Amino acid sequence: MSDATHQEGGADAARPISYTLSVNEINYPVTTSPGSALLAVLRNDIGLTGTKEGCDDCECGACMVLVDGQPVNSCSYLAAQAQGRAVSTVEGLADSSDLHPLQQLLLDAGGVQCGFCTPGMLMSARALLDRNPNPSDDEIRIGLSGNLCRCTGYDSIVAAVRQAADQLDSSTGS
Amino acid sequence: MPTEPFQIAGSIEDALSAMATGARPVAGGTDLVVGARQGKSPLPSNLVAVDRIVELSTIEQNAEGVIVGAGVTHATLMTDPLITSGYTALADAAALVGSPATRNVGTLGGNVMNGSPAMDTGAPLIVLGAMIDLRSQGGSRRVAPSKLWTGPGSTSASDDELCVAVALPKRSERSGSAYVRLEYRRAMEIAVVGAAASVELNDEGVIEQVAIALTAVAPTIVALEGLTDLVGRRVDEDVLAAVAAIASSQAQPISDLRAGADYRAHTVGVMARRAVDAAARRAAGETIEVPVNRAEGVGRTDRP
Numbered sequence: 498m499s500d501a502t503h504q505e506g507g508a509d510a511a512r513p514i515s516y517t518l519s520v521n522e523i524n525y526p527v528t529t530s531p532g533s534a535l536l537a538v539l540r541n542d543i544g545l546t547g548t549k550e551g552c553d554d555c556e557c558g559a560c561m562v563l564v565d566g567q568p569v570n571s572c573s574y575l576a577a578q579a580q581g582r583a584v585s586t587v588e589g590l591a592d593s594s595d596l597h598p599l600q601q602l603l604l605d606a607g608g609v610q611c612g613f614c615t616p617g618m619l620m621s622a623r624a625l626l627d628r629n630p631n632p633s634d635d636e637i638r639i640g641l642s643g644n645l646c647r648c649t650g651y652d653s654i655v656a657a658v659r660q661a662a663d664q665l666d667s668s669t670g671s
Numbered sequence: 672m673p674t675e676p677f678q679i680a681g682s683i684e685d686a687l688s689a690m691a692t693g694a695r696p697v698a699g700g701t702d703l704v705v706g707a708r709q710g711k712s713p714l715p716s717n718l719v720a721v722d723r724i725v726e727l728s729t730i731e732q733n734a735e736g737v738i739v740g741a742g743v744t745h746a747t748l749m750t751d752p753l754i755t756s757g758y759t760a761l762a763d764a765a766a767l768v769g770s771p772a773t774r775n776v777g778t779l780g781g782n783v784m785n786g787s788p789a790m791d792t793g794a795p796l797i798v799l800g801a802m803i804d805l806r807s808q809g810g811s812r813r814v815a816p817s818k819l820w821t822g823p824g825s826t827s828a829s830d831d832e833l834c835v836a837v838a839l840p841k842r843s844e845r846s847g848s849a850y851v852r853l854e855y856r857r858a859m860e861i862a863v864v865g866a867a868a869s870v871e872l873n874d875e876g877v878i879e880q881v882a883i884a885l886t887a888v889a890p891t892i893v894a895l896e897g898l899t900d901l902v903g904r905r906v907d908e909d910v911l912a913a914v915a916a917i918a919s920s921q922a923q924p925i926s927d928l929r930a931g932a933d934y935r936a937h938t939v940g941v942m943a944r945r946a947v948d949a950a951a952r953r954a955a956g957e958t959i960e961v962p963v964n965r966a967e968g969v970g971r972t973d974r975p
């Protein structure tokens with residue numbers, strides 16, 4: 498596991514700090530070491546395990562969340578730096594009864610196989626569509642370039658994002 | 672020692688007072704936190720987050736040129752009109768960094784102060800004549816990048832100095848710049864080698880000034896010497912071949928996992944000729960989209 502290489506000491510050993518994190522519009526008071534990564538706090542302290550730990554090294558994108566609407570590798574982003582900002586995770590995508598169009602279309606297109614990259618992929622796609630509601634295939638590939646998938650070969654994922662863009666675009670009437 | 676292990680600075684003064692008592696700055700954390708997670712070095716025991724300081728996140732034009740705040744992210748650099756129009760090499764470099772997530776939090780100040788020989792903004796900053804503004808409670812100073820970077824991952828800045836801005840001198844109308852790197856994939860990559868060029872042409876399209884700097888072929892980013900023979904000539908095959916030869920001969924690369932020294936020395940010449948070609952074409956008014964790495968036919972003199 499990554500903890501074998503993770504150096505102890507420094508901010509990781511410093512005395513804990515307390516602060517509030519806003520995740521999917523809910524405030525969570527947390528007490529963590531100042532060096533704790535946002536991913537660890539989301540999963541272990543808050544209990545939101547939808548966000549995945551892949552490489553724990555900023556390479557794979559399985560840990561992607563949004564901070565103030567922008568994608569961030571939560572494995573290597575200090576949780577304390579997220580205080581006062583809006584964190585969004587995959588748990589906040591669906592509303593209580595329905596999957597978000599990105600989730601449904603990804604399922605329909607066969608863009609989910611083992612599923613481990615899916616939460617991160619969804620968050621990058623969400624940030625892309627919020628910023629650019631009508632991206633080209635090239636722009637979709639750039640938007641997802643920090644997310645690795647070892648199953649699908651990406652084409653089905655790009656297709657699903659394309660379809661979600663069309664669907665969201667027509668549903669907002671623009 | 673500072674009393675708080677983690678502080679969020681609201682102003683430059685806040686950051687300087689935390690740093691004066693031993694806190695280390697963290698901006699995007701994409702070098703600092705990632706390095707700690709990879710086991711390179713533990714996180715400093717006292718941190719001051721500098722990513723909310725509004726004064727560090729602006730890009731402003733004045734009579735001498737453009738001042739880029741140290742907290743400006745790569746995502747902003749690659750799209751800001753002042754940078755893409757006048758300092759295009761810097762936009763080329765920022766657009767290549769990591770992924771959207773890396774560019775979204777990673778900053779110019781972090782890239783500069785991390786001092787990696789493979790940093791992508793370094794060669795552009797050198798050819799653009801940038802100066803680095805450092806500040807501590809003791810005062811301010813402006814230092815040339817070549818004096819700041821002293822070795823792989825080391826700088827001449829003292830621990831209490833905050834990088835506040837990068838000053839880019841005014842450019843002439845007929846100048847252009849470009850940055851090109853060799854990469855094995857299109858994202859989440861580190862430069863195998865890279866080259867930046869700045870070219871100024873006169874009204875006849877003849878070179879008036881040229882500067883070239885290289886990435887990942889020495890312990891720090893290096894500026895090429897011996898380019899004066901190129902002044903007064905047109906950018907043709909002979910000039911580009913001379914650029915490639917000069918770059919390859921002044922490179923002193925190492926062999927590692929990513930490439931052998933001979934391969935690096937050869938390919939950095941190819942990157943240098945592409946950078947000079949793209950910079951000259953931009954100087955002549957041609958639009959080559961950011962980043963140059965994605966453009967076709969750059970560096971070829973046999974193009975139609």
Ligand SMILES: Cc1cc2nc3c(=O)[nH]c(=O)nc-3n(C[C@H](O)[C@H](O)[C@H](O)COP(=O)(O)OP(=O)(O)OC[C@H]3O[C@@H](n4cnc5c(N)ncnc54)[C@H](O)[C@@H]3O)c2cc1C
Pocket residue numbers: 555556695696697698699700701702703704705721741742767768769770773776777778779780781782783784785789790791792832833834835859860861862
């Ligand atoms: C997946 C990935 C891909 C990457 N790809 C590239 C790439 O293609 N090209 C490239 O060049 N880099 C790349 N990087 C490295 C990194 O993203 C950049 O160097 C980035 O610009 C660092 O900025 P930061 O704000 O995250 O710095 P931080 O990690 O916050 O800080 C880096 C260092 O600078 C110091 N520091 C930060 N701000 C200041 C300041 N204002 N004054 C004084 N000291 C300061 C910190 O104390 C620390 O020592 C990559 C990193 C990752 C994780």
